Amino acid sequence: MKSHKLGMSEQQRQRTEAEVRDERHTLGTWTRQRDFEPTEVVDTEEFRFVTADGDSILDFSSQLVCTSLGYDAERVEEAVADAVREVPYTQPGNSTRYRAELAEKLAEVTPGSLNRTFFSTSGTEANEAAFKIARAYTGKEQIMSRYRSYHGATAASLSASGDPRRTAVSSSVQPGVPGMVKAPDPYAYGSTLDPEESLEYIDEQLMLEGDTVAAVLVEPLVGSNGVLTPPDDYLPRLREIAHDHGALLICDEVMTGFGRTGEWFASDLYDVEPDIITMAKGLTGSYQPLAGTIVTEEVAEYLDDNLLNHGHTFSGHPVACAAGSAAIETYREEGLVENARDVGEYLEEALEGLVDRHPSAGERRGIGLHQGIELSKHPDERVPFEERIDKVSERTTVVDEVAERAYDNGVYFYTSMSTIVVTPPLGVTESDVDEAVAALDDALEHSDAKVEV
Ligand SMILES: Cc1ncc(COP(=O)(O)O)c(C=O)c1O
Structure with missing residues (x-):
């Protein structure tokens, strides 16, 4: 997912005043400016950010893998x-x-x-x-x-x-x-x-x-x-x-x-x-x-x-x-390094479960709370949905669409190439993992429907 585009409803919704002013005077990162449609974030709480529309989104990528302490340190x-x-x-x-x-x-x-x-x-x-x-x-x-x-x-x-x-x-x-x-x-x-x-x-x-x-x-x-x-x-x-x-x-x-x-x-x-x-x-x-x-x-x-x-x-x-x-x-x-190890094991198991259940979930990789699932259109032959160059192409990718559906389910995942990046803040609990994995479980049905067998 291009990180500036959050949510399926982005096209239909009314832009906020801040978004319009921002777009007018800011050059967005890593994007054609025509595609720069930032979502206004107005608040944060623990591991969630709140948008101007009032959506409270569980952040399971720590933004760009950086807000490791969550939002209430x-x-x-x-x-x-x-x-x-x-x-x-x-x-x-x-x-x-x-x-x-x-x-x-x-x-x-x-x-x-x-x-x-x-x-x-x-x-x-x-x-x-x-x-x-x-x-x-x-x-x-x-x-x-x-x-x-x-x-x-x-x-x-x-x-x-x-x-x-x-x-x-x-x-x-x-x-x-x-x-x-x-x-x-x-x-x-x-x-x-x-x-x-x-x-x-x-x-x-x-x-x-x-x-x-x-x-x-x-x-x-x-x-x-x-x-x-x-x-x-x-x-x-x-x-x-x-x-x-x-x-x-x-x-x-x-x-x-x-x-x-x-x-x-x-x-x-x-x-x-x-x-x-x-x-x-x-x-x-x-x-x-x-x-x-x-x-x-x-x-x-x-x-x-x-x-x-x-x-x-x-x-x-x-x-x-x-x-x-x-x-x-x-x-x-707060013992966050140890928590990343312990909850990381729980997360790893839950993600392996997704790989078992979803034909499009090709492989889980990672250690601790640095995890990802690579999506494949030919799981047996290990062919990813996206080409590497899609990272900078104008094409909306399958992996972006999966992340958008998870976002509509209330959980944010960053994407990279053909991989859903799962890197939550280090203080997350098993119940946060359950919530995020359920959102992804549903979203992966989108890519399952596109598997070529
Ligand atoms: C491994 C690695 N090195 C360097 C950078 C660059 O960091 P920055 O964007 O703060 O310049 C990044 C950014 O994502 C990164 O992931």
Whole structure:
């Protein structure tokens, strides 16, 4: 579903005054402006958002996989209000207790010796910083990433992405920034490539590139390119291969960080210490725009004597850092990471039930509360309903229609390619899962009717 279009009744209903003014003066993201029809949200409560029409919608994708704390995180709300009164802004060369506290907490919750963080405001900026740091540290220039990936909208991050948003003719991106090498993915469903072979290929590519690659960049569990999980030994082996060729491992945990998979970071699922982790979204539960690029002490020490040629006006913004610090306290004190693991198991079972019952539900994938169901028009032959390029095409896709029917049933799901993304806030209960799965159960009848057998 194009994220701006919510609800089957969108065409018939009267536009609100705010929607009309908004459309007149705002350029919408990732859309032809003719199709930009935003729905006015007027209120939020716990895990629901309320539209101007009075619909209260259970949010089972955490918006864009980012509102991991739901909408009533009081500790974060108060921290933001206090900080905005005390130190609304100071330049990044100054210190605040908000940034100090957050940086210290990040060193605690991230794996291994990851210790010092560069702060920015969005996931794409976190990746841009990671590229510069990896290049400086290794003295090498290239960045290797995979085809089924999204790393952000700015020049280098989108060039590193394999997403159709990079290759679309009108993307204004191609040929992209130089020095980006693309590698295959460990993706089994509907692909002829053996996951094992993809690692061997990467090994060979790094050698053939003459060991000029500064970093291998991956989402440990792929998000907006279809919720993909690698084999268990994939990430540890990838780290080894990268290091054998003198490259760092950057894990883009913008989507998977902060408990989503039932561990603080998806890297923890595989006991891997990346050289760099990039993060955003869940870092503040999206109460403030904030991102981070955390590096190992070894990489940080290199920067002690070498220029970090990078910065932003809003780096380490005090109000955003206060939100980040309070968010981490909330994850900890409410046991949200553990809840994601426990309720994640319940959700996984319920989604497997949908796959058993619905011919169009091809495969469930994911870990914890990072789940998705890929829809197939030929389940036996594993043919997805949509082409990858449909992500940027004008076509209304079957997966969008399924999400729209679920929305009409009162539950919001984000879609990605042929996949219904099921990534609720981390505090959801089994009864929230029951409600969401019932809405999806009904909606999948729409795609079942389109299965070609
Ligand atoms: C894995 C991943 N990396 C990077 C980004 C870019 O983050 P942002 O939109 O905050 O720039 C996203 C956004 O969805 C993402 O999913």
